Amino acid sequence: MTTVVSGTGVGPLLRGWRERRGVSQLELALRADSSARHISFIETGRSRPSEEMILRLAEHLEVPVRERNALLLAAGYAPRYAETSLDDPAMGPLREGMERLLQGYEPYPAIVVDGVYTVVAANQGIAMLLEGLPEHLLTPPLNAMRITLHPEGLAGRIRNLREWRGHLLAQMERQIALARSKPLRELYDEVAAYPLPETGGVPADRGDPTAYPYFALPLQIEHDGHVLSFVSSISTFNTPMDVTVAELAIESFLPADPATVKYCQGLAAAEGRA
Structure with a gap:
């Protein structure tokens, strides 16, 4: 069973990062131990990725930490990384x-x-x-x-x-x-x-x-x-x-x-x- 994700969800964001890095779906899938079909489903919103998968893809796409939080939020998950003031x-x-x-x-x-x-x-x-x-x-x-x-x-x-x-x-x-x-x-x-x-x-x-x-x-x-x-x-x-x-x-x-x-x-x- 798949979960439909809105057009402004995590799928388009991940696709944007992949294209920005010049990486194909197949190459990303090989890096992340997944399949090109699964990556395609995530990007088109036909499948909702797990929190672990989002972080794995973000790691291989070298997504900045701040933007990894944005990806998690777009998928309905809580941010993983805190933003602590230096005065703390x-x-x-x-x-x-x-x-x-x-x-x-x-x-x-x-x-x-x-x-x-x-x-x-x-x-x-x-x-x-x-x-x-x-x-x-x-x-x-x-x-x-x-x-x-x-x-x-x-x-x-x-x-x-x-x-x-x-x-x-x-x-x-x-x-x-x-x-x-x-x-x-x-x-x-x-x-x-x-x-x-x-x-x-x-x-x-x-x-x-x-x-x-x-x-x-x-x-x-x-x-x-x-x-x-x-x-x-x-x-x-x-x-x-x-x-x-x-x-x-x-x-x-x-x-x-x-x-x-x-x-x-x-x-x-x-x-x-x-």
Whole structure:
């Protein structure tokens, strides 16, 4: 016996995720230890999948945790994943762990953002880069993309702004393709429309560009008359069981040349942070 699911139910949602991932019904069935016929029945609403099947399909389709809850709700099941505020006492060990990690990156910048780039934690290296920015950009909640790409923000200090801006926008586009996030789309539309500041994108006088070849696109940014070069690395949590944790990302900025190492270490020593 089959149960008819409405056209706005879990079936069309699963089909949308499958098509977004470019996976055929047969391929998904093989991955999920099912049959193409069963997958077809689920997608057309002729069969109501079990909670276990929804989660299995979502896992193989790499559906974000927040959207897995939406799939379960569409099928008439309770959400599986909580969304706990970072201020909750239960998140204490997580907050403490992130703070220790951020401090460990010093004197180099490191930051923690959520799914729409709201800054939830940062170290002194980040504070160094934000010195002198206008108050309206630094009023909580801070947003990393706004601070970076706004003409009155870091954009005017970034020497390779066009390249770095293109990298950030492409990063957001990939995230939008992976998750149906209206707030993220709105943020993208906002920052993509920012004009390039007249002082941005000016090549830095770095001497011989082959002396220290970069292994990744660097962020080249001015600070107090010096041009610093960083490459960024982004870390996320493995197998998150909470929506909040699933959407956190830790981005660290590692020095891309010896001059940046020397400058950051010297600045930290002068401020007693070394």
